[in-house]
Amino acid sequence: DIVMTQSPLSLSVTPGEPASISCRSSQSLLESNGHNDVDWYLQKPGQSPQLLIYLASNRASGVPDRFSGSGSGTDFTLKISRVEAEDVGVYYCMQALQIPHTFGQGTKLEIK
Amino acid sequence: EVQLVESGGGLVQPGGSLRLSCAASGFTFSSYWMHWVRQAPGKGLVWVSRISPDATSTPYADSVKGRFTISRDNAQNILYLHLNSLRPEDTAVYYCVRDGIHLREYWGQGTLVTVSS
Numbered sequence: 602d603i604v605m606t607q608s609p610l611s612l613s614v615t616p617g618e619p620a621s622i623s624c625r626s627s628q629s630l631l632e633s634n635g636h637n638d639v640d641w642y643l644q645k646p647g648q649s650p651q652l653l654i655y656l657a658s659n660r661a662s663g664v665p666d667r668f669s670g671s672g673s674g675t676d677f678t679l680k681i682s683r684v685e686a687e688d689v690g691v692y693y694c695m696q697a698l699q700i701p702h703t704f705g706q707g708t709k710l711e712i713k
Numbered sequence: 714e715v716q717l718v719e720s721g722g723g724l725v726q727p728g729g730s731l732r733l734s735c736a737a738s739g740f741t742f743s744s745y746w747m748h749w750v751r752q753a754p755g756k757g758l759v760w761v762s763r764i765s766p767d768a769t770s771t772p773y774a775d776s777v778k779g780r781f782t783i784s785r786d787n788a789q790n791i792l793y794l795h796l797n798s799l800r801p802e803d804t805a806v807y808y809c810v811r812d813g814i815h816l817r818e819y820w821g822q823g824t825l826v827t828v829s830s
Contacts, residue, residue: 636815638815640817642758644758649808649820649821649822649823650758650808650820651820652816652817652818652820655815655816655817655818656815661816661818662818691757693757693758695758695760697815697817700763700772701760701772701773701774701775702748702760702763703760704757704758704759704760705757706757707757707758
């Protein structure tokens with residue numbers, strides 16, 4: 602199985618400051634068509650996960666442009682340019698290249 | 714509006730069975746791959762299974778293989794997960810997820826399964 606390793610596992614950020622979460626996969630997620638089938642999700646307290654980024658760098662519908670995804674192969678990053686209070690929750694990366702699809706452990710973002 | 718509504722969760726004894734349902738609306742259900750993902754209390758997300766639009770492809774996580782069965786009724790727009798030989802470690806919220814070719818944008822609200830004596 603592909604192992605997805607996130608870091609850090611927790612993050613405390615002042616509103617208006619940037620934040621970055623890393624996700625590393627145990628094998629390359631780069632497909633022959635140039636796509637990396639990696640999602641980023643945010644699970645707010647008490648809610649279902651919501652898709653933020655798909656194919657490593659594409660923002661899902663309605664996601665604020667302060668969220669961005671980057672990376673290819675085995676290294677991926679989710680960046681929040683200016684954290685807002687509503688961004689609190691747990692962030693997960695997930696690979697959908699292979700079965701079983703696998704998630705990172707989650708990164709808990711708190712507001713200072 | 715796309716909606717996914719899970720139901721069927723509850724308290725079941727170890728070794729018991731349960732059938733989860735996910736009622737889909739607001740889109741052409743028969744055209745989409747669908748997934749089940751679970752989350753144990755206070756833990757992370759774990760992929761369980763996936764089903765193709767025509768139900769010919771149904772892979773499973775090793776932890777549930779041989780015990781869980783995913784199926785769908787495209788006429789009724791319902792996704793199912795049949796849970797057999799349940800174990801305490803199967804206790805989790807189970808989410809259904811629509812897969813729009815790399816776009817897993819819609820998740821249900823989840824249904825809680827508790828396996829305990």
